[in-house]
Amino acid sequence: xxxxxxxxxxxxxxxxxxxxxxxxxxxxxxxxxxxxxxxxxxxxxxxxxxxxxxxxxxxxxxxxxxxxxxxxxxxxxxxxxxxxxxxxxxxxxxxxxxxxxxxxxxxxxxxxxxxxxxxxxxx
Amino acid sequence: xxxxxxxxxxxxxxxxxxxxxxxxxxxxxxxxxxxxxxxxxxxxxxxxxxxxxxxxxxxxxxxxxxxxxxxxxxxxxxxxxxxxxxxxxxxxxxxxxxxxxxxxxxxxxxxxxxxxxxxxxxxxxxxxxxxxxxxxxxxxxxxxxxxxxxxxxxxxxxxxxxxxxxxxxxxxxxxxxxxxxxxxxxxxxxxxxxxxxxxxxxxxxxxxxxxxxxxxxxxxxxxxxxxxxxxxxxxxxxxxxxxxxxxxxx
Numbered sequence: 502x503x504x505x506x507x508x509x510x511x512x513x514x515x516x517x518x519x520x521x522x523x524x525x526x527x528x529x530x531x532x533x534x535x536x537x538x539x540x541x542x543x544x545x546x547x548x549x550x551x552x553x554x555x556x557x558x559x560x561x562x563x564x565x566x567x568x569x570x571x572x573x574x575x576x577x578x579x580x581x582x583x584x585x586x587x588x589x590x591x592x593x594x595x596x597x598x599x600x601x602x603x604x605x606x607x608x609x610x611x612x613x614x615x616x617x618x619x620x621x622x623x624x
Numbered sequence: 625x626x627x628x629x630x631x632x633x634x635x636x637x638x639x640x641x642x643x644x645x646x647x648x649x650x651x652x653x654x655x656x657x658x659x660x661x662x663x664x665x666x667x668x669x670x671x672x673x674x675x676x677x678x679x680x681x682x683x684x685x686x687x688x689x690x691x692x693x694x695x696x697x698x699x700x701x702x703x704x705x706x707x708x709x710x711x712x713x714x715x716x717x718x719x720x721x722x723x724x725x726x727x728x729x730x731x732x733x734x735x736x737x738x739x740x741x742x743x744x745x746x747x748x749x750x751x752x753x754x755x756x757x758x759x760x761x762x763x764x765x766x767x768x769x770x771x772x773x774x775x776x777x778x779x780x781x782x783x784x785x786x787x788x789x790x791x792x793x794x795x796x797x798x799x800x801x802x803x804x805x806x807x808x809x810x811x812x813x814x815x816x817x818x819x820x821x822x823x824x825x826x827x828x829x830x831x832x833x834x835x836x837x838x839x840x841x842x843x844x845x846x847x848x849x850x851x852x853x854x855x856x857x858x859x860x861x862x863x864x865x866x867x868x869x870x871x872x873x874x
Contacts, residue, residue: 509822514855546801549793551658551824 503539507548515550519558521593527567527578527586534583538568538576565589628691630655630777630810631676635685638671645671647834649685658803658811660821662865663831669814670710673779677707690777703731706770710782712762716755720748720765724772731773742768746798760791764798771802780813784820796820822857830865
């Protein structure tokens with residue numbers, strides 16, 4: 502089950518939050534290829550947003566190729582949906598990481614300190 | 625249904641006692657949209673909704689609800705419009721199903737199965753009289769009653785006022801479930817809860833000094849052209865309409 506809650510105070514627009522949430526669920530295998538996504542109405546009630554916001558997110562996911570709408574029967578994770586979602590998540594998380602590193606450098610941390618953080622993951 | 629006005633007010637002037645609460649009030653609802661009517665408390669939002677139901681007279685201007693004058697054709701208007709008042713206005717001793725049976729004969733389009741579905745979905749207790757329900761449960765019961773006739777127009781008066789966080793979420797979820805997709809249901813909801821407004825509104829109408837100062841899609845009233853810029857809408861609504869400077873934690 503897709504548990505997504507839109508945070509209306511976030512700096513990420515609501516429909517974008519839903520797109521990322523669905524991509525995340527597909528990428529980590531919670532939604533497998535061929536799995537049916539909740540209906541627009543169901544996800545709207547779950548995420549507490551206007552159904553139009555969900556419809557917009559689904560259009561975006563379709564455009565990315567991660568999901569496919571079958572006429573009348575709903576929206577499903579596409580073949581190769583997992584690869585697409587993993588790729589999309591990868592580039593997004595790498596961007597986030599770069600932004601966080603930038604913020605840390607601006608705040609006065611040294612590159613050495615950041616490298617130490619990375620090295621801790623190796624241990 | 626095309627061609628019929630959902631709700632249209634032109635030059636409306638409405639007095640309560642010695643005060644004009646609405647003056648030069650123009651508003652036309654977009655069919656199928658959720659319009660959130662924002663404005664300060666005591667600004668005339670409730671009075672407007674009650675005028676739409678033919679419960680309050682106005683002095684000047686015209687008001688059409690589903691193409692009807694609510695004063696001359698009040699019965700037809702009440703039959704076709706779902707209304708959720710800010711405080712439940714049903715008999716306090718009635719239990720959920722009793723209320724439904726009591727209301728059913730007054731609505732030609734009443735759908736008893738829909739009433740039952742709503743009560744189930746909203747988890748309204750069956751065996752407790754209205755007086756014993758929590759505020760949130762009372763609001764959910766009134767929402768179920770408003771939805772049972774499958775109205776084309778739903779008017780909600782501050783449905784989230786005075787609710788705790790859990791109840792607020794339950795009412796919000798129930799309301800969103802009632803919006804449907806592509807269904808021809810228009811909604812006018814008054815609230816001063818900007819988070820709710822940002823979540824459900826297709827359109828925002830801002831009421832100030834008795835008239836609608838601004839009316840447009842949520843991005844339009846926030847000066848945006850496309851939805852991608854719409855992050856943090858509650859904060860931006862507060863800044864724009866309440867003149868509140870919020871600290872941004874970007």
